[in-house]
Amino acid sequence: MSAVKITPEIVAEHGLTSDEYKLVLEIMGREPSMTELGIFSVMWSEHCSYKSSRVWLKKLPTKAAWVIQGPGENAGVIDIGDGEAAVFKMESHNHPSFIEPYQGAATGVGGIMRDVFTMGARPIANVNALRFGEPEDSKTRHLIAGVVAGIGGYGNCMGVPTVAGEVNFHASYNGNILVNAMTVGLADADKIFYSAAAGVGNPVIYVGAKTGRDGIHGATMASAEFTDDSEEKRPTVQVGDPFTEKLLLEACLELMATDAIVAIQDMGAAGLTSSSVEMSDKGGLGIELDLDKVPVRETGMTAYEIMLSESQERMLMVLKPEARETARAIFEKWELDFAEIGVLTDTGHLVLKKNGKVEADMPVSPLVDKAPVYERPWVATPKQPEIAASSLPVPADIPAVLLQLLGSADLSSRRWVWEQYDHLVMGRTVQRPGGDAAIVQLPGKPKGLAITSDCTPRYCYADPHQGGAQAVAETWRNITATGAKPLAITDNMNFGNPQRPEIMGQFAGCIEGMAEACKALDYPVISGNVSLYNETNGKGILPTPVIGGVGVIADVGKSVSIPFKEASETVLLIGE
Amino acid sequence: MKAAIVVFPGSNREQDAKAALSKALGTEPVMVWHRDSELPKVDLVLVPGGFSYGDYLRTGAIAAHSPILREVKERAEKGVAVIGICNGFQIITEAGMLPGVLLRNSHLKFVCRNVHLKVATTQTLFTSRYEKDQVLSVPVAHHDGNYFVDDKTLGEMEANDQIAFRYCAPDGNVAVEHNPNGSLRNIAGVFNRTKNVLGMMPHPENAIDPLQGSTDGFALFQGMVEALS
Amino acid sequence: MKARVHVTLKTGVLDPQGRAIAHALGTLGFDGVQDVRQGKYIELDLAETDKAKAKSAVDQMCAKLLANTVIENYSIELVD
Amino acid sequence: MKARVHVTLKTGVLDPQGRAIAHALGTLGFDGVQDVRQGKYIELDLAETDKAKAKSAVDQMCAKLLANTVIENYSIELVD
């Protein structure tokens, strides 16, 4: 099948260990072709397979009466009453944003919005949780300016308000910034679209932008630790095209209003590979693709490149055969590519053809089921002695300390950031950034959603269990403080190298703390993302499990905001 | 009175504009897709905000050269009222329906926040519901709102009362520190010579409901409906 | 045939981007940058093989779309 | 001394602007525009009078600020 002999070096370059490669040989019963190896490497990367985190993520509670879809789809879905559903998820774009802040952050926002509208929801709010190095570091300024401009550049153009977020600074992020983006969408509860393929013989359709040689191996890059020369060996970074994505959004929602789609998934990191494999695996089917039919933007692209490309603004769908022409007309109206590139089969195999040659023929289910799962060794973070407040010296000049606190990088106003985001488009932002949680009104109703994101990494570092629980509880408090009822969360687990037991200990501790808080509050996790290997030269970031919370309020007119309303009103302090 | 909203690929405040116009009109405006060759017979055309064609090349440039805009321009020349908001302002200015040009904000950043506007003239079909020098609170959200025009034209515009709004302080003081984008003489909106075309950067359509924090934008829509009915 | 188009701001027109670049260069420690002007550079691949025809087509493209002649100048260069 | 800098996207990097321009030219009735790539053109006025020194300074400006070398190439031309 392939002229290239697979050497141990090639295997290593694909981020597979020799044991993992042995498993590949076992599954294939022969040496894989380069394309097949590339597909294994993507599917089994940390990013796609969650191989280090899967055993731990299972501990999170994911169920409640109002959960329509928990983790495992493009985004989670909850019932918010009146036949409506909120669809949301958070995702990281940490490594790309460090390499190219504007485009890295922009494409992160684009990716998470696709995850949400693939489910049939119109995005109605964006959130961004950012972590940068020390403000004194010359690089920090450049990174924050680029990241904020990129998030705004994409979200503003899409016409989705960016209403909440957070920004922290700490030396541990000097070489590994965190850019976590969350999107909340609104859908009819009975019109959610899923990714499981069905119907042997149904056409497989590619829509959106053309495929180029973007970010080939991005998914494996996102799972590999940085070294100092990463900046030199820079891989191609994807350039986002929010205009095309806006068209894709409108075209998809228009098509979803008809009865045409059997299954749909966006091509995120790992592009055509993960979308085709996951869709057919979930449906228990095979899939055959003719790669000559894939719209490409460059000449001479190989099967390997087409399958591993991370070009943005693309989607894969399975259509009802009779709906082809309706669908084509909609995508043509929006001037987007629409190509029938394959068909569902009953073979259980992924078969790829190019120039009449079979470039890959591999069983689908082992790519998912047999993906390695590691119970990485871990050590619990040692308990730190509690510091009694009474043991600390009382500062002589309290007002001066207060000023210093207010002026510190972590507490100062974030207006500089959110003013670069269109937080008002759609006209329904009732509580703007700057409060506890943002409130977005739903169209034509007094009802609204409360949205927030939180994490205090230094708490997680001092005591992962408490820190994890605290992050969940803080989103809960932020939402309740506006008068809304918290319903569910998404999370973004940002950690260092999981092959170090201390890091796995932080991960384990945070998960346990989050799980405890979620259970106590009946506040399930419905989606999430894991970003590991946030390390440079063996120095990891502070453990940063970012929590995105969503709640509902029956009447946004009754929501409560932060500002004191009048002089001489009573101020109360409640809680312990 | 009948109104139409022209929708381009990349428009994103057309629904906001529709909500505002519907509220003032009592009926819904017609949404016209850019590829429709016919613009229906209407009394008012609204070109909404957004990023038409991604705002690639220059903001508004590609939309300004679309066939539908040629039609809008012809109607305006016949006296039909046209309002361009934000990207709509950029588009109709690029199309030559208004003097000047909208450059990148002087600080180069996108800016979204509430601003105060001083009403410069009330003798128009758009602003008749306001008082002269009234101060409005309305949001802006743009990257290219830095209005620029040559001195000679500016002189003519001022003499002819073609400035619609200026950025100002809450007390009405027009000073550079209240200008969100560096525009010439704090200009936020301008009319054409015959005052049937208005272009403005701020978003009156996002200030029509107390829940949005201000209702100051609504009188603009009410005024247009009143004048054109 | 390839055409290279330069679109530059007319003198007297404010150039916020150029100014910001000049300022940023100063902050980065580059002294002696007296002025910066930013323009656009557009490369076109044309099917046309006749130079005169290509030139006239690109000239029209510039006048109609690529430049805003209220504030911008353009120049065209053809390369085979 | 004046420096002219061209900043262009590396081959293979998506150029949404270029694509949109090509598309718009097609709509305007200009046939045979096969590809469009948009770049930046920056003119710098420098106090420096030594060509070699100017060149090396501008080279650093490009690498540090004017171009994003992850996705862009740049070229420098000096004119007295």
Ligand SMILES: Nc1ncnc2c1ncn2[C@@H]1O[C@H](COP(=O)(O)OP(=O)(O)O)[C@@H](O)[C@H]1O
């Ligand atoms: N990157 C950002 N984007 C949008 N809003 C932000 C961002 N960072 C902070 N904010 C907003 O600023 C306010 C204060 O943020 P933060 O200090 O993190 O709040 P708290 O710690 O009280 O939850 C919140 O309303 C938050 O949504």
